[in-house]
Amino acid sequence: MSSTQELRVGRRTVEVKRADKELFPEDGITKADLAEYYRRVAPRMLPELRGRPLMLERMPDGIDGSRFYQKEISDYFPEWIHRTAVAKEGGEVTHVVCDDTATLVYLASQACITAHRWLSRADRPRSPDRLVFDLDPPADEFGPVRRAAHQLRELLDELELPSGLMTTGSRGLHVVVPLNRRDDADDVLEFSRAVARVLADRHPRELTTESRKDARKGRLYLDVARNGYAQTVVAPFAIRTRPGAPVAAPLDWDELDAPELTARRWTVTDLGDRLEKDPWAGLARRGRGITRAAQRLRTLARNEGRK
Numbered sequence: 001m002s003s004t005q006e007l008r009v010g011r012r013t014v015e016v017k018r019a020d021k022e023l024f025p026e027d028g029i030t031k032a033d034l035a036e037y038y039r040r041v042a043p044r045m046l047p048e049l050r051g052r053p054l055m056l057e058r059m060p061d062g063i064d065g066s067r068f069y070q071k072e073i074s075d076y077f078p079e080w081i082h083r084t085a086v087a088k089e090g091g092e093v094t095h096v097v098c099d100d101t102a103t104l105v106y107l108a109s110q111a112c113i114t115a116h117r118w119l120s121r122a123d124r125p126r127s128p129d130r131l132v133f134d135l136d137p138p139a140d141e142f143g144p145v146r147r148a149a150h151q152l153r154e155l156l157d158e159l160e161l162p163s164g165l166m167t168t169g170s171r172g173l174h175v176v177v178p179l180n181r182r183d184d185a186d187d188v189l190e191f192s193r194a195v196a197r198v199l200a201d202r203h204p205r206e207l208t209t210e211s212r213k214d215a216r217k218g219r220l221y222l223d224v225a226r227n228g229y230a231q232t233v234v235a236p237f238a239i240r241t242r243p244g245a246p247v248a249a250p251l252d253w254d255e256l257d258a259p260e261l262t263a264r265r266w267t268v269t270d271l272g273d274r275l276e277k278d279p280w281a282g283l284a285r286r287g288r289g290i291t292r293a294a295q296r297l298r299t300l301a302r303n304e305g306r307k
Contacts, residue, residue: 005032009039012080012102016109023062023113024245029268035108037239037268042101044275045237049104051121053084053095055232056107057114063241069116071095081106084122088230097122113241116232119185125229126185129287131177131192132233134168134223142262144220145172148207149256152222155199158300159293162286164279165256169240169248171263172220174233176280178287185229191290191297192224198301236280239268247271252279 005019019032038045056070073083073096082097098104098115107115119128135148149165152175156163164176179188193209200207200222208219226233234240234248246264249271255261266274 127181136221169246180287196222
């Protein structure tokens with residue numbers, strides 16, 4: 001018989017129906033476990049979610065069942081959940097905005113296993129404060145990802161751009177650059193493409209910007225498509241829909257070469273010290289614009305093109 005559990009979260013009581021439903025059958029992780037996990041990580045996760053439109057990855061029957069990606073907020077979601085209407089082609093869509101722990105737990109009660117966030121905030125949706133490079137390896141190998149991350153960081157340092165690092169909980173890493181919200185999403189996307197092209201030109205045997213898999217020829221794909229307007233990326237500390245319930249986790253650059261590091265190093269049941277340390281502390285306050293970095297990049301490209 002299906003169970004219902006009530007969780008007291010701040011001033012709210014959130015009802016978790018089918019609380020004993022196993023969302024990760026091989027691991028015995030239930031919907032109640034999902035809700036409790038998100039309640040536990042909320043202090044670290046919410047700063048990366050507040051004010052941002054979300055896309056919800058929901059799997060009501062668990063990771064062995066069907067999934068759907070939800071942008072438009074459901075009519076039955078409670079009124080106390082924040083929401084925002086943003087423009088889309090031919091109209092607008094009203095997204096969930098997760099500003100508090102109760103909302104995070106409620107989303108878990110709706111079998112939202114993974115929250116995907118915008119790179120901009122709802123008040124200025126065309127002005128991102130993050131830029132993300134997704135390092136997507138050609139196979140389930142982590143060595144190429146480590147090398148690409150080091151290579152990308154070296155280039156970003158040359159461009160005088162700060163950066164942070166995050167496991168995706170899937171196959172690769174995300175390299176995150178904080179921005180100052182002064183640039184339009186279209187310009188940020190074009191800049192990220194230019195950075196990826198320069199990096200791929202430096203390491204043509206290892207890296208590629210080819211979006212078609214059959215054109216990559218075993219090289220790691222520098223994916224920057226998520227920087228476009230209304231695109232989303234997995235949120236820090238979000239659970240991924242894979243066996244073992246791996247978690248996307250921020251990390252320090254000096255952890256990149258740790259022998260045990262993989263894209264799925266941390267899980268729901270094994271977060272280690274991830275909640276005690278904050279590798280991204282102060283990163284958001286170091287946000288830059290792309291104008292000077294783009295000028296430096298053009299100079300680098302011209303100089304390297306003459307070699």
